[in-house]
Each structure stands twice: as structure tokens, then as C-alpha cells.
Amino acid sequence: MNQPFDSDLPNIDAPAIGPPTTDPVPQPFEVKFATRVDRLPPYMFGRINNSLYQKRRAGDDVIDLGMGNPSDPPDPSVIQKLADAAADPGNHGYSKSNGISNLRREVASKYYRLYGVRLDPDTEVMSCLGSKEGFSHMCLALMGPGDTAIIPSPYFPVHMYGVILAAGNVVALDVADSEMFLRNVAYTCEHMAPTPKVLIVNYPHNPSSAVIEPEFFVEVVRLAKKYGFMVIHDFAYADVAFDGYRPPSFLAAKGAKDVGVEFTTMSKGYNMAGWRVGFCAGNSEMIRGLGTVKGYYDYGMFAAVQIAAIVALRETDTNVEKQSRIYQGRRDVLVSGLRRLGWDVTPPKAGMFVWAKVPEPWASSMSTMDFALKLLEEGNVAVSPGSGFGQGGEGFLRMSLVENEQRLRQAVRQISKCLG
Template sequence: MIMYASRITSLPPYLFAAIDKAKQEVIKKGADVINLSIGDPDLPTPPHIVEAMKRSVSNPERHRYPSYEGMLAFRTAVAAWIKKTMKVDLNPEDEVLTLIGSKEGIAHIPLAFLNPGEVSLVPDPAYPVYNIGTILADGKPHKMPLLAENDFLPDLDAIPARVAEKAKIMFINYPNNPTSATASIKFFEEVVDFANENDVLVVHDNAYSEMTYDGYKAPSFLSVNGAKEIGVEMHSLSKTYNMTGWRIGYAIGNRDILSGLGKVKTNVDSGAFEAVQEAGIAALYGPQDCVREMNGVYKERRDALLAGLKELGFEVKPPKATFYVWTRVKGSSLDFSRMLLEKAGIVATPGVGFGEYGEGYIRFALTQPVDRINEAVERMRKLGI
């Protein structure tokens, strides 16, 4: 009999794999499914990035093993982009680390800093990988509830002293997935104070920094005084440049933390394909009109969905960032999402799939054109929702 390790059997089913399986079952029955669940951009990667990839992939020098930390040219492009967009100074040689997508870095960083039984502070609801990475490192996740009454920010004062003493890592994520909440510089300053008081490393997931609306600009955690002494920030090209399938991202910040993450990476992967890194260089140095145009498309979709949901009586707040709409529902979020899928052919993500404090909410992703979003609203109206 094949027995899995306890760290595997203790993992919850990966949320989006379960959703995809349920979606496929409905499609097999002939339903026209409108998928508003997973945060995978439906817009194509901008042409100048694709062209850079085409040129690079034909270069035989790119067919060999890449460097573990990433091409210096890519890390230099990252440092220049961060300086330009977020006013944060970085040394590309040791304050930037190339990742095979930010998910990889998030999942691996607990392996570098958590001993068995040590604690990571994990938001709830949240992107599942903060919790999963902790479990795979034999650590213990401690939930930080994200509640509407606190604008979906963790209450740092509510973390018990005995937990704070054992904590080694804190994960935060703003603009936030799934709630689409944003954080102020003041909140980041409080996180730095907490980290210093309790000797905790901070990992800020900033994958949605450029996906913003209505004049809002998302700050970098590293722009706060003292943040670079205790933390790192994870970035991804996936959402900013519609490159989810390309698997390219980076971590920036404290050189010692990045060194620890790098030691894990050198032992478990061989670095990102250099042709993809060269495409990333084209994205970071190239024209940024594509980002503004993308945000215009998502804003139009956001406004269409918000108008429809409000008409139907949903309690919803217009998000200033991300391409998610987080809304309350009555009763079980799992039952509600199942009803949407089976009776209306709409795939939405149940809030409880992001953690127990996500119960009572549904997350819609703005990954369909306006006409399909309007069609989804019409289907819900016909159901009497």
C-alpha cells in the first residue's frame, strides 16, 4: 500500500483544481459556462513581449542551463522598473532574485526559514499558497482574520503574544486577493514595527500592484522606512503583462532573506528559462501603454459587474485594485457557487475556499468580456437571485 507523507495528507485540496474539475463536469453536459473564477487574464501578452521571446528562443545560447539567481540583465531591468514605478532603490546583484513565477517563491520561502513546528502568520481569507508553503515546510500556520470591519487588514494587536514569540514569517498581500482590499503606508509601518518587536520576517505579495483604477496607486511595502531590513516583496509579470503561462517573477528586498530563498532554489530548480527572462526585460523596459489599456478594459468590466450585482441586491464595494469583485452572499458560499454553476453555468469562487473567514463571500474574476459579464448577471436575474 502506498502511503503519503503526513505533510501531503494534511494539505487541503487545491481550490482551483477542484473548481476546474467541477466546471469540466458541467461542460460535459453541454452547458455554456461563463468562467469568472480563476484569476487568469483572458487578454493576450502584448506583441512586443512576444516578439522578444521569439527572437530569444532562436538563440542557441538560451538553450543551456540558466543561472540560478537569474540573468543580471533581467535583475537590472527589475531594479530600474521598481525605481521608476515605486521609488525604491535596489542593488540588482543581491537585492533582486528571479523566480519561476511568484507562486514558486512564496511556496519555497518557508523552507528556508521555518523549522518544524515554528509559526508563520497567514492571512485568512488568502491566496492558498501561504498556508500550503508553511505546511510543506512542517511549520504551523496561524490565521490572521481579514474582516470587513477592519477593511480586510489583519489586526496585529489581536495576535497572541505566545504566537508572536514563535512566529518566524508573516505573509501579507496588498492589493489583496481575494478581497481586493488595499493597504496604506501607515499599515505597512505598523507591520514593520510588529516585525521588529517580534523578530519576524515579512513577505509581501505585491502581484497586483499595477492593476489599479480610479487614480489609485498601490505602494510598495519596501518604500516604508525599515522594511528592507526585515522583509521582501514578491512580484509577478503574470498579471501586469498578461504572462501567467510564462512563469516569470521576482523577489526583491533584504539580501539575507533572498540568499536563504536562493539556497532553496539552487537545490530544487535550475532557474528560469533565459528566453523568458529576455521577454521579461522587454516588458519592463518597454512601453507601458499596454498596462494602462489593460486596466481600462478591466475597469469597464468591473463597472458592468458592479452595476449588475447592485441591481440584484448584492452588497459590494467597488475595488480600487486587482481584477476581483468580493461580495457577500446569503448562506454557504460553497452552496451558492455550486448553485451558480449547476443552474446558471457561472463559475465563481466560494470565499470559504480561501479560508474559514472567507465564508459568506463569493469572488468573481473580471476575466470575461463585458457582454459575457452582462449575460452572467442576466442568468442570475432569471434565477431570482
């Protein structure tokens, strides 16, 4: 007798199902990135870099004014110390992520010598694998979902995307006028809920080369205490300045260590970009947070590099000053050459870049990216389009001072021929 069908009971009379005799149709394997990576836009300099690579493969002599990659060597004494330290078997083990004590003491000594700032090398100084690494990990230590950072506009990419990778949000404010920038910081804090958690500043500024006077940081500290935000100052171009200008340290402002930190690097004035030696100094709690993140991510830089960096900090101040004079000579050559072509260029007081406004009629007829590609493809001169630094950079080019004066004169000639 047939029983009523009951979906909750097994059908014991049904034949057993054997294993499949054929494999399923293979599907393409899909790699799914985390949301933090999906939030990143396409790399803005990709087209420029690809065209540059292809032209050089074809044998073209391209003058590269795009990347701020120092082309001059470090002081010979620093290179020799690296070789000596690398020959010592005791220097090849893991190193503490916060840096060896003698290096941190030397950084504290430099701050006191140059800026009159007293730092505890044990709690208020930390070495980093370049300032970019330290900045990115500081963002991870401070930022999270729902947190907001104020950054400069135009922006150096890590100032934007270090925050985004830490799941934070960004408000970008124009840096062209420093007083207006501070008023906009106050306005943002007054009208945004919750208020921004971090203010990121960068002077001398990359890419625009904007500079400030010490009073600027006094106001930054006042605003930080009023609105409760932390401050990160990217001081990457501290050692490269012209015409008697002295870039001020954020930490020299009264109360600065209460609210923030400052990142410095040996990449620029010391010509040690590939060595990846940077530092974070200032607020001990913020540095403790950075150390917590770094403790999980790295074992610190090669001890021999740190030992050589001590020699550089202790013995090569004269060489750093000489390097600034070299960059000043290059600045003068490039600025005067571009002005002869009719370009609107303001000589920078500091940094490794000239921030040049795209001239007419090209400014009205093509994007900054297209103009940069024109100079590369038709003039064999590579530059960074301002749009690579956000919408605030549209209409400008960033031109680095890493080539010697002869090559810079040649670059101006090639630009003139390209646009003539």
C-alpha cells in the same frame, strides 16, 4: 538420552525446511505520503472544477469567473522578442536559478522608477518561476517544525499551505480592517511563545481586494523590529489598480529591507501568466536563503522568456496602464449588474476580482459552496466560493474580471435567471 530443551541451542536433529512451493498471497501495494502531504485538506475547488469540466464536455457555454487567469494577450513586441530569442541557439542551455543579470537590473530600475526604492540587482533581486514558486520556496527556506507564520484571512491558498508544506504552523487574522489587523498582529506576538517567525501580508488582497495606504507598511516594519519577525509581502496585483489608487510597495517603507521581502509577478498587468515570470526583492539574507533552496530545486526559467520579460518591463508601461483600464471597465459592468440584482457589492480599488456577499435568502439557507454550485449547474456561471479561502471567506463569492464586458453582462443575466 533426551536432553533438556534449551531455546538458545539449535535443534540439529530437526529436518531442514525447504523453500516455499507457493507464492505468498499478494497484498495491495500501499503508497504512503509524507506527513506534510497528509496535513493538506481536500482541494476545496475540486467539486466546482469537476462540474465545470463535465458541463463543458457536454457542450454548455459556461462563463468562467472562477479563476484569475488573464484572457488578454501580452504586448505584441514581447511575443516577437520571445520568438527572436527562442531562435537563438545560445539561449537553450541551463539558466541560473536567480535570473540573468539584465532582467534583475530591469526589476531594480522599475522599483526605483515607480517607488523610489534602490535595490542591488546582484543581492537584493531574484527572479522566480512565478511569484507562487518563489513564495513556496521562501517558506522552505525560513520555516520549520515549531515555527509559526501569521497570514491574512481569508487567505490565498498558497499563503496557508506553503507554510504547512514547510512544516510550519499558521495563525490567520482577519484583513477586513487594516488597523485591527495590525493590532491583532501585536496581540499575537505579545501572547504567543515562541513569537511568530514570519508575517505574510498581501495587498491588494486576494481574494477580498482589501487595500491599504503607505502608513500601513511603516507600522509593519515597526512591529517587525519590535517582535523580531520577518515579513513577506505578496504584491501580485501591484500593476492592476483603479480610480487613481496606487498600491504602495512594502519596500518603500523606511527600514523594510531590514526585515523582509516583496514578491511581484508579470502574470497580471503584463498578461504573462503562463510565462511564469516573478521576482523576489528586498532583504539580501532572505533572498540568499531562497537562492539556496532554488539552487537545489531548479535551473531557472528559459532564457528566451527572461529576455522577452526585459522588453516588457522596459517598453510596455503604457500597455500595463491600458490593461488596468480594461479591468476597471469590467469591474464597473459586473458591480453595477450585481447591484441591480440587489447584491451587496463594494467596487474594488485594485486587483482582478469582485468580492461579493451572497444575497438573501440564499446566504441563510445554503453554504457558499452550495450556492456557487447552484450558479454553475443552473446558471452556467462559474465562481469561486469564499469558503475555498478559509472560514473567513464563508458567505462571499470571488468573481474574476477575466471575461470581456459583453460576457460579464451575460453572466449577470444568467445569474438573475438562475435565482429568479
